[in-house]
Amino acid sequence: MMLKLFWKAHQNWVKLMGSFNHSLLQKASNKFTACRTIKVHKNPKKGDFVSVQGAINSLPLVNLCRVVISVSAGIYREKVVIPATMAYISLEGEGAAKTIIEWDDTADRRGKDGKPLGTYASATVAVNSPYFIAKNIAFKGCHLHAKTNSFGALTAQKRESFLEETGFSFVKCRVTGSGALYLGRAWGTFSRVVFAYTYMDKIITSRGWADWGLYSYGQYKCWGPGAEYGGRVSWSRELTKQEVQPFISLKFIDGYDWLP
Known part of the structure; x- marks a missing residue:
């Protein structure tokens, strides 16, 4: 009975996300014309x-106009945090293969206070503000590479009710590494993760997903030795074109409200 209710709620969500009425933003108030441009360059003589x-x-601290931060080519080993009050920031690089921001924090790494950072504080680039735009720049993690001696999980998505319009969607990615890895485990009761058009190396276990909670996990047109669907857990599925559409559309991130 519970599974039937779950599947019905999921289908209703697919229909909602496929419409133009799901956004919590009644009207976009983005600003695309830059009031200021700042240059970042590894050579201090060539940038600000x-x-x-x-x-x-x-x-x-309270930013009210579009600021373009132009980042020159290079690998920037740093942790970036944009606070909630700094809206309208654009990071523009010279190409995803040329301009890269990378860091290596993990949830169990200890911070300055001696306590584990946790999932949220471990991000390489944490964007807490509205109307953020990134162009031609890579945040290390688009190519997912893992090393493990035991079973780990690539994702842990938290979603606590059917009403939450949240989830992880990985589109046109590559999953590689060594060891054995699940595509994801639930973090909360209603976790939701989708991989679409993604290459998966043999690191991915045949079951695909760790067993914990009531959740929605799926794939769509993935390939590679780790993408074989024959051994997947019974509650994950190969999505149909209609079912995957909300996850690969800009509507999933309200992109039509804030992208130029």
């Missing part, structure tokens, strides 16, 4: 700042 976070820290 040598780090992305340095450029962000130079902005007023």
